[in-house]
Amino acid sequence: MTPRKLSRRTSRHVEVDCAECLSARRCWDGPELSVADITVRPQEPFAKGASLFRQGEPFNAAYVLVRGCFCLRETLPDGVDRVVGFRLPGDVIGLEGWTLGRYPYTAEAADSSKVCQLPLPRTPQSTGASNALLQRLLSKSVLQLDRATRPWTGLPAVERVAEFLRDFARHAQADSSGRDSIHLPMTRAQLGSYLGLAEETVVRALAELRRRRRLDIEGRAMSIRAASTAPSPHEPLYWTP
Amino acid sequence: MTPRKLSRRTSRHVEVDCAECLSARRCWDGPELSVADITVRPQEPFAKGASLFRQGEPFNAAYVLVRGCFCLRETLPDGVDRVVGFRLPGDVIGLEGWTLGRYPYTAEAADSSKVCQLPLPRTPQSTGASNALLQRLLSKSVLQLDRATRPWTGLPAVERVAEFLRDFARHAQADSSGRDSIHLPMTRAQLGSYLGLAEETVVRALAELRRRRRLDIEGRAMSIRAASTAPSPHEPLYWTP
């Protein structure tokens, strides 16, 4: 309750060697990998409800969770709040910010928790960084995010399909920018399987979007019309890549 | 149609420097990163429907997609087939196999496609590998998999909740193994938000699971009873981490 001591819990510059930590196995348990030459900055404990960082904040650091549980939330442009994941001891938190420049979600302690800050180079660039650390991070992020490749629903079918198409178009146009017409290589059934919808529901959703003039579709050729989601008021609250 | 030439398209040992490739910007477009010292092994083109690798196969290599589109499918233990993602030019395919030892999904060309094989060390271990490559891979995988943090549905609410709890328990028990009782730190509402279900639906699903004797729940304390999903016949078809 004393206001002091709550100041800046995110950047004590004390580096400790993971080899000396009893939790190290949980954090860096890759097969055939030693915890040698991995150092981190242990942080003050987080009380339930406290946030490690907030969506939209510029990236400061990534962390590994030592004890407790974090709940990751994101606010969509339309103001809807949704949970994008949970993190348990050994998981990495906030690495997306390293790549994106900003944190795409808010990390809030769901339990009394403890984290260690990872000494990453400021931006994915400098080359001197420890190779071992990078390899481990890569392994972990792949696993962790692979596990995360699950949720995502909660929207009505039409919106889910629209969302997918928007993302697919953005993704696909990265090169052939300019053209507004996009070729969908997959069948309606595959699309449905991916989105967790029946093939017929996908067809009906597409018909609905066409009816609403939000896109033109003819067979596998598509072009999006409206940017729809208005660039609403708040800024730091919802930042999306 | 001549059967020859279809032999082993996955491992020609011709390495080329990405700096000489016109598609390089699409593949390695990180900010402030040059394509210097990145080399890959271009592969024979893939016809629509051809598979790059299959779920359950031991890891051979990861690839970067240069042209076309791949559809990633997985077969669940109960025989259900679902699409877990699509990959477009510039995306990495199969990196999960590097970490897991086996490919967790089948990669099938949804269009006529072309890929390059990435020269990764056999296992996430050896240290001599190029740091630049690792950093880029890390960035890409994080982005790519973050984008993937969406789908996942298609199951009825009860199964989705059961699936989550099973996964959460496995994940949480990594350390405190032995105890079969697990503490859920999140509220029903958060759980619902994550799974794309209403809070009430989560409650009813939990009640249903309790009724079916599949788990014991009292408030936030939980213990799982049945391993349920039988260790069914096929092996190479569905392999899950």
Added chain:
DNA sequence: CGTAGTATTGACTATCTTCAATGCCAGTGG
């Protein structure tokens, strides 16, 4: 032209969401 895979549409049903009310529990202040 016939076939197979894909796309589309309609009708009916199952499943979830929503709305509303209640119970439970911890923290707070009189």
Added chain:
DNA sequence: CCACTGGCATTGAAGATAGTCAATACTACG
């Protein structure tokens, strides 16, 4: 100590949404 409050959990009932079944086009290809 105890009523009061707010957050969380639970349950019921009604309405909305998406899945299933079935029938019919459409299209590429041999």
